[in-house]
Amino acid sequence: MKKKILIIDDEVNIGLLLSKFLGRNGFDVSTVITGGAALDILERESFDLVLCDYRLDDTDGREILIKIKDNYPLTGVIIITGYSDIKLAVELIKLGAYDYITKPLYPDEILNTINKALETQRALNADQAPSKKKNNADSGADYINYTEYIDGTSEASASLLKQIQLIAPTSYSIILTGKSGTGKECVAKTIHMNSLRRDKPFVAMDCGSLTKELAGSEFFGHEKGSFTGALYTKIGHFEQANGGTLFLDEIGNLSYEIQASLLRTVQERKLKRIGSTKEIDLDVRIIVATNENLVNNIGKGTFREDLYHRFNEFSIHIPSLKKRGNDILIFAKKFLAVANQELNKDIRGFSEGVQECLLNYSWPGNVRELKNVIRRISLLTDGREIQVDVLPLELSNGIKNYNHDYHIPLIKTRITDHPRNLKNASQEAEYDAILRVLKEVSFNKTKAAKILNIDRKTLYNKIKAIQADNE
Template structure:
């Protein structure tokens, strides 16, 4: 039976808490002063949880929390406060509180928070040795909210699904604080950030820290939903609702009931689906496509976009009333190029993952490689960095990643975009994996090869110049260049290969 220490100078509250928690199978011990409670904690280590009022005679919740953590670093503490102050809440979470609850207390919500705290502490006890490891070695189950070391790390460092870690920059520390603040609520959250910056991982962390963590987290890429099937994917359908509907299907909202649904790139949803989504938010119920019965919903909605939804609303691409429904809390995820101090933290983490996958033991990066990685623009953000590190680990011959293992576009970024180079660094093995156009010897976009004069060859020359110009405008990001040229990425690669073959003749 779990044992809970209740600290409150209001004796009536203690009596009520004792009755309520005893009824649900917990053993409680009351204490009416902070000083006496600290003495009890010094003498005993058999408490599983502390419920502490924020305002006690002679000591406040912040000081009480610090002293409890000094005595028992891994003991979860829930602070009870009558003031819903955001600054206070952030300070409490930073100092190690598992959660905070505001008065008047809602018994069922409090009970669920207590259950989560005790369960989390039991799980964390199995991973105590990893708590003081650097961010690169953080285990997937580690959570900044439940750090069990004596002193909470200056910067949170934890992974989501073994793939994502939070960096050490001040800007990411702010994101961690925002997550800690909004997670216990039921607010809708908008996450803004470029593709590959980790928006879904942040949504997962919000869910993991919320009171819905024992229920499903369902992620949907709205950009991948066709207009015809989006309604079925989100809300489900009944048998015979449309051609091909051979059976009943539950939609993503129904599957996420009780938990959290994450809608990535939500601006891509059609107007009709936005109307249906607005009804779901307003009425907290939905109806399957072709159905006649309303299904009650209790779902937290987190959305993400790489464009400003307010701007999209002003252009008529996104419903303004839907934007206002979602706009309860916003988190900005900065691109990797704007927080260069995080680049090597992530790079080392991805290298560790690559070592595990390839059964290698590469210990790190050469100083030159570190400098190159820090100065590259990373248009694909974490996703691009991860892929570059994975490929470099595969090509590395020694126990350190050197420049020979880097892709041409990363290795020659400065040369391609800032200054002409006389002898660009060249590596044939990397070229085999990613064909490129060599940068011209001058700043001119006109780069003629020794072709015979003919209409066909003139057309190839003009095409080359257009592709080279598009690559320069996008910092040699081939995906963006292909989009700018209105061709697909495979076509772009084939044309680049053609120019290489012609140059080699």
């Protein structure tokens, strides 16, 4: 379902350009030119996000922000203005605005800010939704089941949940470890939602995509004109998260120089924006995540030991999906419910064959891979139950003797088991070529057929023929 955005700007051309740009990027956009018109449409329709110009003919962005937050707290707000005033920016953020952007607007900047605002608002909305509570027998505290967190019944899941319940009420810094796709950000959000900071911002930052040049600005912010290209004052992620939680993903990718700056900020709980002499006090809980072994990185000289110990007040290892046993089916059912809502379908569950395939597959991409697979096979399913014939080839290979026109498992018996002759040698070469290409494209049959310079139907027939020769 498309996210709905309302643009409030009395400059018609800007509203039109923004509307067209955001529409091309998959959003459902409405535009108005006055604050009164905005409040009218908000009474009739719900929006995920509002982009509001600060100066309007009949009011200003501050008043609109206050009314939206009072009456529509589940709607995020970004203020846009042609004037850069850092005091006003801080005031607006304290009043509930996600961010404050100065004109001229740059497409990449505005799109990135919108996506981050929607993600943050989604986390806050989940916290305000009716929540299932579990009694923590160890502490007597109530545990809020954050809607994106999926609790399993396996020993690994029980251990993870117990650690979350233990650490969430504290202000300890935490290191989350685990393979890519295991759900480290989801665990971080769950900890935040069960902390005393739950009403404050949760800000996520991907350190893996940061360059050395941009890292300082992204962490600490900068003043307008502080360096070439600093066309506006920017509030960094630390300041955005003030009072709440800052989640730093892929922390091991930061350069040694940035680690030194980060250590100083974490130790002193103060920061200075680039180009400013004013110190800003910080009250931020820090949760970091990595799929690397930071202790090994310390030995290699690529990660600071003093910074590691600052972060490592508590550590949680998130198990891979394969180690959670039958919890795979619990995750799958949760993702199916989400897919049903997205696709407006009513798929009730999985056939026994599909369940067998889900449990037998190794899931190298972990929870992220499972979620993507469920979304894809839900889209391909027309009935009330997901069948094996819509599974990707790498999953349908997990069920014995399965045969279907569109999902045929590659044979395990090599053609070299038969007497060697030219026909068999040719078949073996063809088998090797098909298998090699399928592996290269992650069993995407359309891509494989294109690389092999044959159509999809011919590819299916060749796999069936090879299988038949080996039966």
